[in-house]
Amino acid sequence: xxxxxxxxxxxxxxxxxxxxxxxxHRGVLRSNNNPTGDYAEWLFCRAFGLAQEPNVAPGxxxxxxxxxxxxxxxxxxxxxxxxxxxxxxMRGLDAPxxxxxxxxxxxxxxxxxxxxACIAPFDVVSEYAVFVPRxxxxxxxxxxxFLEDKRVQLVTARLRAAAEETGT
Numbered sequence: 625x626x627x628x629x630x631x632x633x634x635x636x637x638x639x640x641x642x643x644x645x646x647x648x649h650r651g652v653l654r655s656n657n658n659p660t661g662d663y664a665e666w667l668f669c670r671a672f673g674l675a676q677e678p679n680v681a682p683g684x685x686x687x688x689x690x691x692x693x694x695x696x697x698x699x700x701x702x703x704x705x706x707x708x709x710x711x712x713x714m715r716g717l718d719a720p721x722x723x724x725x726x727x728x729x730x731x732x733x734x735x736x737x738x739x740x741a742c743i744a745p746f747d748v749v750s751e752y753a754v755f756v757p758r759x760x761x762x763x764x765x766x767x768x769x770f771l772e773d774k775r776v777q778l779v780t781a782r783l784r785a786a787a788e789e790t791g792t
Contacts, residue, residue, distance in 0.1 A: 633663075633787075633790065634735070634736060634737065634787065637659075637663065637735075637736040638735040638736060640659070641700070641734055641735055641736060645702075645703075645734075660698045660699060660700045660732060660736075661696075661697070661698050661712065663698060663732070663736065664696050664697065664698025664728075664729075664730045664732075665685050665686065665696045665698070667730065667738070667783050667786050667787060667790075668685075668686065668694070668696045668728040668730070668741075668783070669686050670786045670789075670790055671779070671782050671783050671785070671786035672688070672694075672728075672782075673688075673689065674686035674687065674688055674694055675687045682716075682723065683695060683714075683715070683716055683723025683724050684723065684724040684725075686728075688726075692725040692726055693723075693724045693725050693726070694724060694725065694726045694727070694728055695714065695723065695724035695726070695727050695728070696727075696728045696729075696730075697711040697712050697714075697727065697728070697729045697730075697764075698711075698729070698730045698731075698732065699711055699712070699729075699730075699731050699732065699766070700731075700732040700733075700734065700736065701731055701732065701733065701734060701739065702734060703734050707731045707739045707740050707766070708765065708766055708767050708768060709731050709765065709766055710763050710764070710765045710766075711729055711763065711764050711765070711766065712763075713756065713759050713761030713762065713763055714749075714753070714761060714762045714763075714764070715760070715761050715762070717749070717750050717753050717762040718755075718762075722746045722750075724746060725745070725746055726743055726744065726745055726746065727743070727744045727745075727746070727748075727749045727764075728741070728742075728743050728779075729741065729742050729743075729744070729764075729766055730783055731766055737784075737787075738780060738783045738784045738787055739780075740766070740771075740778070740780045741778070741779045741780045741782070741783040742766070742770075742771060742776050742777060742778050742779060742780075743776070743777045743779055744770070744773070744775065744776045744777075745775055747775075748770075748773055748775045748776060749764055752764050752765070752767075752769075752770050752773075
């Protein structure tokens with residue numbers, strides 16, 4: 625077996641993606657999205673100097689230097705899927721106090737390269753979110769309209785640079 629320690633993070637995740645695809649083909653898995661969320665959080669924290677929160681933080685994943693709370697969502701598209709993808713479910717968007725201040729979202733290519741990334745304030749997220757009763761959560765689709773909203777900042781190049789700087 626090759627020495628996995630010499631592989632870049634992107635190489636490791638690319639091989640993992642191949643394994644996930646095969647397991648999905650075999651009917652063992654139903655999703656392509658593991659470990660997408662963790663990788664998205666890791667990249668955003670490095671790209672923007674965010675302090676990653678423990679997994680128990682309700683509603684946000686990281687904190688910016690100014691104290692603002694950042695929810696980070698990642699999605700890996702399948703080989704035949706568009707980059708315009710729904711993100712994972714969020715809870716509490718209708719709570720009196722917003723669960724986060726900013727959303728960082730990244731869509732990965734099938735091999736975990738950054739396809740697109742953006743940052744959106746909570747009010748934009750809540751405007752585009754749709755409540756899904758069966759999961760008691762809100763879903764936001766990264767759509768052309770969402771990306772063209774003037775309040776949304778595209779940060780694809782910055783996340784790609786962070787991935788390159790960290791050898792992923």
